Amino acid sequence: MQRRQFIIQGSAGLSALALPALGQAQSRPVEGKQYLRLGTPLSGTAAAGEVLEFFSYTCPHCHAFEPHLHQWLGRKPAKVQFRRVPLIINPIAKVTQKVYYALEAMGQLEPLHAKVFSAVQADLSKFQNLEGATAELVKLGVDGTRFKQMAESFGVQSKCQQANSLAPALGNHGVPTLVVNGRWVTSPSIAQGYPEVLATLDHLLTLPRA
Template structure:
């Protein structure tokens, strides 16, 4: 999903390609021109030396992110041990900020793995208004999250800092659409660049290999 308009979403080529081992693409060098971007100025990373950081920039408001998530989860499950994956929620417009806070709250409470897919279903299939704080808190409680803890984190002063950090990192990565994968503060790739989910993961694998080679 682009900042100014929604990109056309290309059809996938099948789960077999999505689940290919990252090492398959390590010998091919960088992806083809147009399938990735190298940042002019490296963005900061938050992993120890010897590790490679991969970030998915996304929003619960984005239908393309919802479609991308199952394939992403399958790919992440097969990443090598030196790759650290995390998500950063994006808010291109004020109405997305509550969903940004929803993710950051679930992350703080250790509930992302359990509830990530359920949030997408709630927003895009059940059409629940999880951008409303009270609705989000009630939904979280129905899904096993302590409501008091949820509200405490969601409404905390520290949440403002987390939102600001996410926004700042998106600016440093020059993010203008989601879902986008950022690799080690150096590279970006996305379905809008590669035109398919499998090619996006192939590109990300190649960028991980390039980051590893240059480490």
């Protein structure tokens, strides 16, 4: 079964996303501008609210967005669940998807997430296969033997399949993309800025769930 491939969003204005658009930042986000309604709603979202980030370690725009998202995570409502979903947007991302879920299974994801992001962005060629990825992770202090066991485990394979099954719901949206409560979709490209997309997240979490 051929897996759907996603194209990295790279709009002309993406390089200027770090600059706040003051007019948008001071007004309430609007559907059709800062956020859109997801064509096919996702089921099984958390009752107290849920934000999914669809991303890839191989995506430079995701890497640029990560520090801003990290700041938002520090102030998000405690009851709101946040989950990352690594997607396959190119052949190397198939390997880094396994890296993500293997580290998660090992309990080492959070302390290493940013470091892995930087390592992948520094040299994609070192993550073309599991052997190369293992060698890079060993440099970060990961047990290489245990990592390979986890990366090839049934549990990680299942997690990858689950992530891939969510991908079609995004339609033509690339990465990074955020889905709120299974209904609303936004991104730095859609909202036209990092401050704008974070303000949009806050707004979407206040909208009725029904």
